[in-house]
Amino acid sequence: MxxxxxxxxxxxxxxxxxxxxxxxxxxxxxxxxxxxxxxxxxxxxxxxxxxxxxxxxxxxxxxxxxxxxxxxxxxxxxxxxxxxxxxxxxxAPAVKEARGADALRILQPFEHNIRMQLRMGDDPSDIARDMARLHGVESSAAQAFVEQLRTSA
Ligand SMILES: [Zn+2]
Known part of the structure:
Protein backbone atom coordinates (compact mmCIF):
# COMPACT_ATOMS: atom_id res chain seq x y z
CA MET A 1 0.00 0.00 0.00
CA ALA A 92 10.72 -11.58 2.96
CA PRO A 93 11.83 -14.49 0.80
CA ALA A 94 10.12 -17.54 2.18
CA VAL A 95 12.17 -20.10 3.99
CA LYS A 96 11.89 -23.36 2.16
CA GLU A 97 9.20 -25.41 3.82
CA ALA A 98 9.69 -29.02 4.66
CA ARG A 99 7.43 -31.48 2.96
CA GLY A 100 6.81 -35.18 2.57
CA ALA A 101 8.97 -37.34 4.81
CA ASP A 102 10.86 -34.32 6.15
CA ALA A 103 7.61 -32.72 7.28
CA LEU A 104 6.54 -35.95 8.92
CA ARG A 105 9.83 -36.22 10.79
CA ILE A 106 9.38 -32.67 12.09
CA LEU A 107 5.75 -33.13 13.06
CA GLN A 108 6.01 -36.58 14.63
CA PRO A 109 7.21 -35.30 18.06
CA PHE A 110 4.08 -33.14 18.28
CA GLU A 111 1.69 -36.00 17.73
CA HIS A 112 0.68 -36.03 21.38
CA ASN A 113 0.06 -32.26 21.44
CA ILE A 114 -2.02 -32.44 18.31
CA ARG A 115 -4.08 -35.30 19.69
CA MET A 116 -4.69 -33.25 22.85
CA GLN A 117 -5.77 -30.25 20.82
CA LEU A 118 -8.09 -32.39 18.74
CA ARG A 119 -9.58 -33.88 21.89
CA MET A 120 -10.19 -30.39 23.23
CA GLY A 121 -12.20 -29.70 20.12
CA ASP A 122 -9.82 -27.35 18.30
CA ASP A 123 -10.46 -26.92 14.61
CA PRO A 124 -8.16 -29.33 12.71
CA SER A 125 -7.35 -26.73 10.08
CA ASP A 126 -6.36 -24.21 12.79
CA ILE A 127 -4.07 -26.78 14.37
CA ALA A 128 -2.52 -27.58 11.00
CA ARG A 129 -2.00 -23.91 10.23
CA ASP A 130 -0.24 -23.33 13.56
CA MET A 131 1.92 -26.41 13.08
CA ALA A 132 2.89 -25.33 9.59
CA ARG A 133 3.76 -21.82 10.74
CA LEU A 134 5.61 -22.78 13.90
CA HIS A 135 7.64 -25.61 12.48
CA GLY A 136 8.17 -24.50 8.91
CA VAL A 137 6.47 -27.35 7.15
CA GLU A 138 4.25 -27.14 4.13
CA SER A 139 0.66 -26.46 5.13
CA SER A 140 -0.67 -29.34 3.04
CA ALA A 141 1.70 -31.71 4.84
CA ALA A 142 0.62 -30.37 8.23
CA GLN A 143 -2.99 -30.71 7.22
CA ALA A 144 -2.51 -34.30 6.10
CA PHE A 145 -0.74 -35.13 9.35
CA VAL A 146 -3.46 -33.63 11.54
CA GLU A 147 -6.14 -35.28 9.44
CA GLN A 148 -4.45 -38.64 9.79
CA LEU A 149 -4.36 -38.27 13.59
CA ARG A 150 -7.96 -37.13 13.66
CA THR A 151 -9.24 -40.14 11.75
CA SER A 152 -7.08 -42.56 13.75
CA ALA A 153 -8.14 -41.06 17.12
ZN1 LIG B 1 4.77 7.57 5.15
Whole structure:
Protein backbone atom coordinates (compact mmCIF):
# COMPACT_ATOMS: atom_id res chain seq x y z
CA MET A 1 0.00 0.00 0.00
CA UNK A 2 0.96 3.61 -0.43
CA UNK A 3 1.41 5.79 2.64
CA UNK A 4 -1.21 8.56 2.80
CA UNK A 5 1.27 11.01 4.30
CA UNK A 6 4.53 10.61 2.41
CA UNK A 7 3.19 8.61 -0.61
CA UNK A 8 6.00 6.09 -0.45
CA UNK A 9 4.87 2.58 -1.25
CA UNK A 10 5.82 0.19 1.47
CA UNK A 11 4.19 -1.75 4.28
CA UNK A 12 1.40 0.42 5.63
CA UNK A 13 -1.32 -0.03 8.19
CA UNK A 14 -4.61 1.81 8.54
CA UNK A 15 -4.70 3.60 11.88
CA UNK A 16 -6.82 6.12 13.72
CA UNK A 17 -5.04 8.31 16.23
CA UNK A 18 -6.60 11.11 18.25
CA UNK A 19 -5.81 14.00 20.45
CA UNK A 20 -7.92 16.20 22.59
CA UNK A 21 -7.53 19.89 23.26
CA UNK A 22 -9.20 20.94 26.47
CA UNK A 23 -10.37 24.54 26.88
CA UNK A 24 -11.88 24.43 30.40
CA UNK A 25 -15.50 24.55 29.23
CA UNK A 26 -15.10 23.23 25.73
CA UNK A 27 -12.99 20.69 23.95
CA UNK A 28 -11.96 19.71 20.48
CA UNK A 29 -10.74 16.45 19.06
CA UNK A 30 -8.32 15.98 16.22
CA UNK A 31 -8.05 12.71 14.39
CA UNK A 32 -5.65 11.14 11.95
CA UNK A 33 -7.33 8.33 10.05
CA UNK A 34 -4.95 7.14 7.38
CA UNK A 35 -2.94 4.38 5.81
CA UNK A 36 0.56 5.02 7.20
CA UNK A 37 4.05 3.66 6.77
CA UNK A 38 6.25 2.90 9.75
CA UNK A 39 7.95 6.29 9.76
CA UNK A 40 4.77 8.32 9.44
CA UNK A 41 3.06 6.16 12.03
CA UNK A 42 5.77 7.06 14.53
CA UNK A 43 5.55 10.74 13.65
CA UNK A 44 1.79 10.78 13.88
CA UNK A 45 1.78 8.88 17.14
CA UNK A 46 4.10 11.41 18.79
CA UNK A 47 2.22 14.32 17.25
CA UNK A 48 -0.98 13.23 18.97
CA UNK A 49 0.67 12.06 22.17
CA UNK A 50 2.50 15.34 22.68
CA UNK A 51 -0.69 17.34 22.26
CA UNK A 52 -2.69 15.04 24.52
CA UNK A 53 -0.07 15.42 27.22
CA UNK A 54 0.30 19.18 27.00
CA UNK A 55 -3.05 20.48 25.79
CA UNK A 56 -5.43 17.64 26.56
CA UNK A 57 -6.27 17.77 30.24
CA UNK A 58 -7.83 21.21 30.64
CA UNK A 59 -11.43 20.54 31.58
CA UNK A 60 -13.43 17.88 33.38
CA UNK A 61 -14.55 15.92 30.35
CA UNK A 62 -11.26 16.63 28.64
CA UNK A 63 -9.43 15.02 31.51
CA UNK A 64 -11.12 11.67 30.84
CA UNK A 65 -11.15 11.95 27.09
CA UNK A 66 -7.42 12.60 27.12
CA UNK A 67 -6.75 9.49 29.15
CA UNK A 68 -8.85 7.50 26.75
CA UNK A 69 -7.03 8.89 23.71
CA UNK A 70 -3.60 8.33 25.20
CA UNK A 71 -4.36 4.70 25.90
CA UNK A 72 -6.16 3.97 22.66
CA UNK A 73 -3.32 5.59 20.68
CA UNK A 74 -0.79 3.35 22.41
CA UNK A 75 -2.86 0.27 21.65
CA UNK A 76 -3.29 1.35 18.03
CA UNK A 77 0.42 2.08 17.71
CA UNK A 78 1.55 -1.24 19.18
CA UNK A 79 -0.89 -3.22 17.06
CA UNK A 80 0.07 -1.35 13.91
CA UNK A 81 3.76 -2.02 14.53
CA UNK A 82 3.05 -5.71 15.03
CA UNK A 83 0.97 -5.76 11.87
CA UNK A 84 3.83 -4.17 9.91
CA UNK A 85 6.27 -6.70 11.32
CA UNK A 86 4.08 -9.51 10.09
CA UNK A 87 3.67 -8.07 6.61
CA UNK A 88 7.42 -7.54 6.39
CA UNK A 89 7.94 -11.21 7.22
CA UNK A 90 5.48 -12.17 4.53
CA UNK A 91 7.36 -10.03 2.04
CA ALA A 92 10.72 -11.58 2.96
CA PRO A 93 11.83 -14.49 0.80
CA ALA A 94 10.12 -17.54 2.18
CA VAL A 95 12.17 -20.10 3.99
CA LYS A 96 11.89 -23.36 2.16
CA GLU A 97 9.20 -25.41 3.82
CA ALA A 98 9.69 -29.02 4.66
CA ARG A 99 7.43 -31.48 2.96
CA GLY A 100 6.81 -35.18 2.57
CA ALA A 101 8.97 -37.34 4.81
CA ASP A 102 10.86 -34.32 6.15
CA ALA A 103 7.61 -32.72 7.28
CA LEU A 104 6.54 -35.95 8.92
CA ARG A 105 9.83 -36.22 10.79
CA ILE A 106 9.38 -32.67 12.09
CA LEU A 107 5.75 -33.13 13.06
CA GLN A 108 6.01 -36.58 14.63
CA PRO A 109 7.21 -35.30 18.06
CA PHE A 110 4.08 -33.14 18.28
CA GLU A 111 1.69 -36.00 17.73
CA HIS A 112 0.68 -36.03 21.38
CA ASN A 113 0.06 -32.26 21.44
CA ILE A 114 -2.02 -32.44 18.31
CA ARG A 115 -4.08 -35.30 19.69
CA MET A 116 -4.69 -33.25 22.85
CA GLN A 117 -5.77 -30.25 20.82
CA LEU A 118 -8.09 -32.39 18.74
CA ARG A 119 -9.58 -33.88 21.89
CA MET A 120 -10.19 -30.39 23.23
CA GLY A 121 -12.20 -29.70 20.12
CA ASP A 122 -9.82 -27.35 18.30
CA ASP A 123 -10.46 -26.92 14.61
CA PRO A 124 -8.16 -29.33 12.71
CA SER A 125 -7.35 -26.73 10.08
CA ASP A 126 -6.36 -24.21 12.79
CA ILE A 127 -4.07 -26.78 14.37
CA ALA A 128 -2.52 -27.58 11.00
CA ARG A 129 -2.00 -23.91 10.23
CA ASP A 130 -0.24 -23.33 13.56
CA MET A 131 1.92 -26.41 13.08
CA ALA A 132 2.89 -25.33 9.59
CA ARG A 133 3.76 -21.82 10.74
CA LEU A 134 5.61 -22.78 13.90
CA HIS A 135 7.64 -25.61 12.48
CA GLY A 136 8.17 -24.50 8.91
CA VAL A 137 6.47 -27.35 7.15
CA GLU A 138 4.25 -27.14 4.13
CA SER A 139 0.66 -26.46 5.13
CA SER A 140 -0.67 -29.34 3.04
CA ALA A 141 1.70 -31.71 4.84
CA ALA A 142 0.62 -30.37 8.23
CA GLN A 143 -2.99 -30.71 7.22
CA ALA A 144 -2.51 -34.30 6.10
CA PHE A 145 -0.74 -35.13 9.35
CA VAL A 146 -3.46 -33.63 11.54
CA GLU A 147 -6.14 -35.28 9.44
CA GLN A 148 -4.45 -38.64 9.79
CA LEU A 149 -4.36 -38.27 13.59
CA ARG A 150 -7.96 -37.13 13.66
CA THR A 151 -9.24 -40.14 11.75
CA SER A 152 -7.08 -42.56 13.75
CA ALA A 153 -8.14 -41.06 17.12
ZN1 LIG B 1 4.77 7.57 5.15
Missing amino acids: RCDHCSRSEATVFVELHHNIGMLFARRSYTTAAELCRKCLGKSFWHHTLRNLTLGWWGTISFFVTWYYLLSNIVTYVQARAEMGRSRQRA
